[in-house]
Amino acid sequence: MKIDGRHYRTIAPTPEDDAVLVIDQTKLPFSFEFMRLTRIEDAAVAISAMHVRGAPLIGATAAYGVALRMRDDASDASLASAVERLGATRPTAVNLRWALTRMSEKLHNVAPADRAAVAWNEASAICDEDVEQCRLIGVHGRELITRRWRETGRTVNVLTHCNAGWLATVDWGTALSPIYQAHDAGVPVHVFVDETRPRNQGAALSAYELGAHGVPHTVIVDNAGGHLMQHGLVDMCIVGTDRTTATGDVANKIGTYLKALAAKDNGVPFYVALPSSTIDWSIEDGVRGIEIEERSAREVTHLMGRREDGSIATIEVVAPGSPAANPAFDVTPSRLVTALITERGICDATREGLLGLFPERRAAA
């Protein structure tokens, strides 16, 4: 995607191939800076300290972490320890483990002398594949926006929650990919961005990337979406997902379920964009089957932001001594989901819908 008219990926090797550059997302939205990863430890810290975040981007960073390690020491022992080190950075990230397994399997069959080059190419391939998947989600999803525009003849208002944009992936994003592609194709689109407490990824990251690319948008508190839908101000919702069940239930950032309820109550289509890698074919009932991570109360009680003088400060916003709970995700039952937007196309949020797009899963199911 573009920042001030120039194209960037969230992760890319330097032109000299001597290091990997990632956008330091802990500095956003107040400062746009790159971090240079030259050793495996740089990649591990980038992931664990959340300089990079978002499942696909974490996977890509880990892959490059392995590749950087292979330049220093391409032995079997080094490969094993690299996988172990990187795997420990974010214990629950599915994509991280997937990327490390892929790197590991690829490199095991390669002579140590060739591993550095092969690893670099494989990490690059993982990035390119992610970009292509996200692009395809956008190609399919933009038709929904374009169709609505043709129906109404006016700007299409899309509501989104959290950050399922290019900052969470290598490029394009998932939920925001259809929006970028519609915008780039000249379809007038405006985005209502939920701030997405407690970590404010909507206000900080989605608003930043939409603004940088030039997409009209308005930040709202998480409380406001229902009211907007009641008054006909939202044409559709598009959100991402961290895990999708075989029956079309979707786990996503806490609060997604509330927006899906409001969409249903007001006849607003509710779409979920996902690469098929997030489908967990082993789970039937998302509400009962998906364990929800409980994160630190401090994310609720404290907030970080920029002071008038430009310095970054952390403030406490909850009555001192009051405990806080912080479930990080919720599950939206498939009955509230109008359709799923995948890299293979759009389908109903049902087992049959998913199997129609992924028939190779039929035997397993």
Added chain:
Amino acid sequence: MKIDGRHYRTIAPTPEDDAVLVIDQTKLPFSFEFMRLTRIEDAAVAISAMHVRGAPLIGATAAYGVALRMRDDASDASLASAVERLGATRPTAVNLRWALTRMSEKLHNVAPADRAAVAWNEASAICDEDVEQCRLIGVHGRELITRRWRETGRTVNVLTHCNAGWLATVDWGTALSPIYQAHDAGVPVHVFVDETRPRNQGAALSAYELGAHGVPHTVIVDNAGGHLMQHGLVDMCIVGTDRTTATGDVANKIGTYLKALAAKDNGVPFYVALPSSTIDWSIEDGVRGIEIEERSAREVTHLMGRREDGSIATIEVVAPGSPAANPAFDVTPSRLVTALITERGICDATREGLLGLFPERRAAA
């Protein structure tokens, strides 16, 4: 209600009757301080700068503002200018106008020499009546909590939104009154407190007053309530309202509607507590009929809180340059409201339900 075991009202004359003390709510939750009102201008500033807030408390403060003015100058011209000055402090507050009209009508028939004393008594009566109304709401509402406790034999979990507690009234509060009364009667009750962005009255005020009185509670982000209800962690919701239609629709702080949807979806009772003064008998359809105040975008983009060193700071939390919208209230349709809790008892959120408790309105309707 109590703070550290000692009983307070949010507004009360000094023992010497030489001034009025109000809790300075702009200092909460980090500092508990009183403001001394000795002239009408003190009362006007207390209201306009939101040192006091909440419809009933604003009305009570305005009444004392008139009384303070009568001590300085009890002429007709002085009375008229006092009403004008105080009426301009918060243009949309219904209770403010009601209290000023009551004071004005009472004092017009009184000789100027007696006005100071009569005004002081009338302001005191307004406060006492508010306390009694809120107490009665609690008496009726606590039965719902007690009944649930008897059914389950365990702590009753109540979810509330915003601050409809004693800080918004003279004592007891509206939505929180049933909770205080159940707690004081020994019924085990725990409150999930929505932080209530953008102004965080839940995290700052409801959490503060529940904690000060000793009621177990947990602060959550506004996004979390649906997830908690999905998992059976909420026994009932109780919220307040700024305006109730003749048909039982309720306007309340933005985000209330989303919680009502989640309650309905999960079979959780959704109660709205209100003094009958908030009923607008002239409106049928709340969603179409109630105009929603759009407040400053800065309430969304900036937050105030306490730094580690104890100082109060304001930080920016939205991507710079991104616009924000800030509708302050939403309307929950009566179909999502299980019952209304009023000072006269509990009724269905319907025209017939309300007329059953307020039969004197039948002729008008």
